[in-house]
Structures are given as C-alpha cells and as structure tokens.
Amino acid sequence: MLEPIAKPGPLTEEERFMFETFGYLIIPDALSPAEVAACLDASQRAHAPYPKGEWRQLGHLYETEPAIEALIDHPSTFAKVRAIMGDYFILQSTWCTVQPAGGKSGGWHQDGSSVYDFRRLALPTPLMQLRIGYYLTDQSQPNQGNMAMIPGSHNVSMPLPKSIKPDTDFPITQVVCGKPGTALLFHQGVWHRSHKNEMDWDRFTMHMVYAPPWLIKSDRFGNDKDFMARTTPLRRALLGEWNRPEEPFGVGYAKPPF
Numbered sequence: 672m673l674e675p676i677a678k679p680g681p682l683t684e685e686e687r688f689m690f691e692t693f694g695y696l697i698i699p700d701a702l703s704p705a706e707v708a709a710c711l712d713a714s715q716r717a718h719a720p721y722p723k724g725e726w727r728q729l730g731h732l733y734e735t736e737p738a739i740e741a742l743i744d745h746p747s748t749f750a751k752v753r754a755i756m757g758d759y760f761i762l763q764s765t766w767c768t769v770q771p772a773g774g775k776s777g778g779w780h781q782d783g784s785s786v787y788d789f790r791r792l793a794l795p796t797p798l799m800q801l802r803i804g805y806y807l808t809d810q811s812q813p814n815q816g817n818m819a820m821i822p823g824s825h826n827v828s829m830p831l832p833k834s835i836k837p838d839t840d841f842p843i844t845q846v847v848c849g850k851p852g853t854a855l856l857f858h859q860g861v862w863h864r865s866h867k868n869e870m871d872w873d874r875f876t877m878h879m880v881y882a883p884p885w886l887i888k889s890d891r892f893g894n895d896k897d898f899m900a901r902t903t904p905l906r907r908a909l910l911g912e913w914n915r916p917e918e919p920f921g922v923g924y925a926k927p928p929f
C-alpha cells in the first residue's frame with residue numbers, strides 16, 4: 672500500500688512533497704511508550720465520568736493534564752508544523768477523542784466551521800487547520816477505530832458525491848494503521864472519517880489543531896488564567912496570548928519565542 676510515511680523531527684523536502692500530494696503524513700513512533708501511557712491515562716480519566724459507548728471529543732485537556740500539555744510543541748512534530756504554517760499560528764483547538772468499542776464508522780467530512788465552511792473561501796480548500804492526531808491505542812490493523820482518509824482529496828474542488836454514504840467503502844480510502852504513538856498530521860481539507868471499531872476496547876486519539884492566529888479558538892471560550900500563568904512562554908504564545916502592538920494594521924507582532 673502507498674503510505675506517506677515520515678520520521679519524527681524536521682520536515683524534509685520529501686515529506687513536504689508527500690504532504691502536498693496526499694494531504695497527510697503518517698509519523699510512526701512520534702511518541703514514546705511512556706508518553707503514550709501517560710496521555711492514554713489522562714484521556715481515560717477525562718472520559719470516565721461520561722456514558723460509555725458514545726463517540727465523544729473533549730477540549731482543552733492540556734490545562735489539567737501535563738502529558739497532553741507536552742503535545743502542544745512536541746519535538747517529534749512541532750518543527751513540521753512550523754515548516755508548514757510559518758511563524759504565526761495558534762493552537763486553535765485540541766480534541767481528546769474516543770471511538771468506543773463497537774463504534775460504527777463516522778460520516779465523511781472535511782474539517783472547519785460548519786457555519787462558514789472553509790470551502791467558501793476558495794476551491795480547492797486552503798490550509799486553515801493543520802491537525803495532528805496522536806494514536807493512543809493500537810490501530811495497527813483496520814477496524815480498530817482508525818482514521819480513514821481519501822488521499823489527495825484536499826486538492827479536489829468538486830464536492831463529495833452524494834452516493835458516498837458513511838458506510839460506503841470508497842475504493843481510494845486509506846484506513847490509516849499505526850501502533851500507539853503514531854502521529855497522523857493532516858490538512859483539514861482531506862475528506863476523512865473515523866473508521867469502525869470492532870475491538871472490545873475503546874479507541875483514543877488526541878487531536879491537536881493549529882490554525883492562523885485570526886481564527887477563534889474552538890475548544891474553549893478563553894484561556895485558563897492559572898494554566899497560562901504556569902505554562903511556558905512559547906505555549907502561552909501558541910495559545911494565542913499575543914499583545915497587539917501599537918501600530919495599526921497589526922504590523923510588528925512579535926514572533927512566538929520558538
């Protein structure tokens with residue numbers, strides 16, 4: 672199978688070419704087993720109070736869970752994010768996602784704001800959200816709640832054909848397989864969905880979403896003051912705490928302290 676496999680660390684020219692072509696990169700071993708265990712523990716703790724058996728996403732867990740906080744600027748992926756986004760971007764949202772044991776495949780979608788779809792800006796859809804989904808449970812085989820992607824579909828201007836329903840096995844679908852610790856970095860315009868989970872355990876994936884600084888934060892109404900006081904200057908900047916400089920027109924914004 673053709674797979675856009677990348678390595679942890681800086682974005683190479685070959686990786687950039689694969690990202691442009693497929694709309695995503697698969698990065699095995701982005702997290703160590705210890706990091707996976709800590710993030711999984713945090714995710715299970717966060718979802719524990721909610722009903723079992725439902726697909727669910729929880730936001731801004733990094734505020735209370737240091738293992739998730741470390742993903743904001745993780746060395747295995749962060750240089751790639753910066754190489755693609757440039758110097759001015761924010762962590763727009765973070766979604767700790769459970770696809771429950773026995774969960775059905777989700778619907779095909781591109782990400783964005785359904786009240787004003789990114790597709791309305793231009794076609795093909797420009798890069799507005801660069802996402803990283805960290806696999807926290809084993810998805811090395813299909814049917815384990817994996818992400819399913821349609822490679823290259825971020826470059827397509829026509830809408831998804833109506834005949835493609837949630838349970839349609841579209842021939843060019845790639846069910847992204849990976850061991851725990853694999854990162855899937857993707858353009859929000861790639862048509863994707865969660866694949867069914869036929870296992871008897873819940874699947875957890877931690878999504879981190881980077882965006883231009885003028886998009887509103889979408890997993891929180893505001894930044895938690897205590898968290899902002901204790902986190903690092905770089906993370907504060909990535910959470911969008913920038914002061915507007917004196918000049919009009921937004922000239923002279925300081926770069927985040929990379």
Ligand SMILES: O=C(O)CCC(=O)C(=O)O
Pocket residue numbers: 766768769770782804818863864865866876878
């Ligand atoms: O992790 C998943 O189950 C899918 C997440 C997804 O499709 C999304 O957040 O847009």
